[in-house]
Amino acid sequence: MTQSTDMDGLICRAIELGDYVRRPRHRLADRGGYKEWFHFCMCSDSLDAIVNFNVGDPCSDVAAAAQLTCAVRTASWEGSIEQFDPLEVSAIPGRHRVRLGESYVRFEGDHYRLHVSLKHKSLVLDLAMYPLAMPSQVNNIRLGSDTSLHWFLVPRLLAFGQITVDGSTTEVNGAPAYHDHNWGYFGWGGDFSWIWGYGHGQGLGSPWSFAFDRLSNRGRTVDFERGLLCWKGQDRRRLFRGRDLRVAESGSLRPQSLLRLPRAMSVTRPAVPADVPARLFGRAEHGNDVVEFEFEAQNLCQILVPHDDDLGTTVISEVSGRVRLEGQLGSDRVQMDGHAMFEFLGD
Amino acid sequence: MPCSSFSVTDGNDFFVFLERAFSALAVDVPAAYGALCRSLDGLPVAIVVDGACRVLRASEGSHEFGPELTREITVCLTTSRNTIVEMLEARRSLLEMVLADEFSLVGKIQDLVRLEEGMFAFVHGAARSRRIEGLLTAYLSGTSARPASRGRHEHAR
Numbered sequence A: 001m002t003q004s005t006d007m008d009g010l011i012c013r014a015i016e017l018g019d020y021v022r023r024p025r026h027r028l029a030d031r032g033g034y035k036e037w038f039h040f041c042m043c044s045d046s047l048d049a050i051v052n053f054n055v056g057d058p059c060s061d062v063a064a065a066a067q068l069t070c071a072v073r074t075a076s077w078e079g080s081i082e083q084f085d086p087l088e089v090s091a092i093p094g095r096h097r098v099r100l101g102e103s104y105v106r107f108e109g110d111h112y113r114l115h116v117s118l119k120h121k122s123l124v125l126d127l128a129m130y131p132l133a134m135p136s137q138v139n140n141i142r143l144g145s146d147t148s149l150h151w152f153l154v155p156r157l158l159a160f161g162q163i164t165v166d167g168s169t170t171e172v173n174g175a176p177a178y179h180d181h182n183w184g185y186f187g188w189g190g191d192f193s194w195i196w197g198y199g200h201g202q203g204l205g206s207p208w209s210f211a212f213d214r215l216s217n218r219g220r221t222v223d224f225e226r227g228l229l230c231w232k233g234q235d236r237r238r239l240f241r242g243r244d245l246r247v248a249e250s251g252s253l254r255p256q257s258l259l260r261l262p263r264a265m266s267v268t269r270p271a272v273p274a275d276v277p278a279r280l281f282g283r284a285e286h287g288n289d290v291v292e293f294e295f296e297a298q299n300l301c302q303i304l305v306p307h308d309d310d311l312g313t314t315v316i317s318e319v320s321g322r323v324r325l326e327g328q329l330g331s332d333r334v335q336m337d338g339h340a341m342f343e344f345l346g347d
Numbered sequence B: 001m002p003c004s005s006f007s008v009t010d011g012n013d014f015f016v017f018l019e020r021a022f023s024a025l026a027v028d029v030p031a032a033y034g035a036l037c038r039s040l041d042g043l044p045v046a047i048v049v050d051g052a053c054r055v056l057r058a059s060e061g062s063h064e065f066g067p068e069l070t071r072e073i074t075v076c077l078t079t080s081r082n083t084i085v086e087m088l089e090a091r092r093s094l095l096e097m098v099l100a101d102e103f104s105l106v107g108k109i110q111d112l113v114r115l116e117e118g119m120f121a122f123v124h125g126a127a128r129s130r131r132i133e134g135l136l137t138a139y140l141s142g143t144s145a146r147p148a149s150r151g152r153h154e155h156a157r
Helices: A003-018 A263-268 B013-028 B030-039 B081-088 B094-099 B109-126 B130-141
Strands: A034-043 A048-054 A066-073 A077-084 A097-100 A103-107 A112-117 A123-131 A136-142 A148-165 A168-185 A193-201 A208-216 A223-232 A235-241 A245-250 A258-261 A279-286 A289-306 A313-329 A332-346 B045-049 B052-059 B062-066 B075-079 B104-106 B152-154
Touching: A003 A123, A034 A313, A034 A332, A048 A103, A048 A289, A048 A313, A066 A097, A066 A123, A066 A258, A066 A289, A077 A123, A077 A258, A077 A289, A123 A168, A136 A208, A136 A223, A148 A193, A148 A208, A148 A223, A168 A193, A168 A332, A193 A289, A193 A313, A208 A289, A208 A332, A223 A245, A223 A289, A223 A313, A235 A279, A235 A289, A258 A263, A263 B081, A263 B109, A289 A332, B013 B030, B013 B045, B013 B062, B013 B081, B013 B109, B013 B130, B030 B052, B030 B062, B030 B109, B075 B109, B081 B094, B081 B130, B109 B130
Parallel strands: A258 A289, B045 B075
Antiparallel strands: A034 A048, A034 A168, A048 A066, A066 A077, A097 A103, A103 A112, A112 A123, A123 A148, A136 A148, A148 A168, A193 A208, A193 A332, A208 A223, A223 A235, A245 A279, A279 A289, A289 A313, A313 A332, B045 B052, B052 B062, B062 B152, B075 B104
């Protein structure tokens, strides 16, 4: 058995041990409702895809048991958010599969199988995603005094399959992709916001991948958490946290096309979004290790999430674009040009 | 005075959608319904869609749709089904529609602000109601069924 095959097995084992449905059937008193979702995305110059299976709170008295968000950008954006009744939902704790109506995601030993068929839009996505890098898990990310979130991520996958929008099919043949799985007790609209993102080098010849997060108060005036995790090939290579990582934004993105979901809520938002930066810079430094990244935002899709405890809305901006990563990690010279997707959460 | 035998469902599926959605909102998301009624309290709004007109009157905890135009109307909203569908599907912005003379709002600025507050309360509430999502899907697809006729609807908060 080769070293690579050993590592492939370890990656899949880590997914089996970490990426299963939680969905506890109990409530924690006075905490926000339970949240859990499986998130997949791809980004390139010609294609962006965002798929989110949200299995929600099984104890909630809200009629919708789960929802599926799917947005795809080819020539322009298309997508929808669809709700599902309990009888249409299968998400059994401990299993590696979620089914919402005709759509499903499941881990099949060495790859994720992702099938999305929207009920009210002509959009079908059928993909196999093979993990290429060791997953990572961050537990107990504090979102408030007694609420927290857990984050399991697979930073780099290779996607194969087809995406069909309005009868036009795009072949996906080895496209880089990202997956994460989040769960925890919190309420949308709390005193928190985040910037999260990932980046890949262009093509398989570039070994570098990274994931980034910055957790702040709602006004983004105080950071609770900052992190930058770098992978080289399959291996986690370096984690920078807290004050080792500096972040700056500049400009304001003016996207050529914009999709907001649910669409009907667009009327409540300004025509031109004003809170997504055109560029995001990061510099991480500890000892002799230093890495800098620069993200150039290009395409924007916004998900409007109703607050749990008031009539407000949280805006989740999914932004794809180009990224450059440079630096020095031990004996490794880091140089990467590629694509990235960042998520900005705000009002 | 509103005619109690009048059905807002007559002739225009937007008013069918709107009446059913208001009723669902009152039950499913009472906070949004209350905010909507407070915003429009004492502000009669004439809604004209493809030439068909209804007047929306709201007060604390209740609303009604009536057929008649009177001198008390303070805000008049005029548009078409096509424009409403484009708006709900976010194909164009409200500003673009106004500039294209496809969506007209007439009234004093402070009254238009109140109408916007009420409209946003409705939209925010609608996003939290499965029933309104179903009504919206039916309206957009043109399959809204005709409901039982009722002329006046009041909802306890």
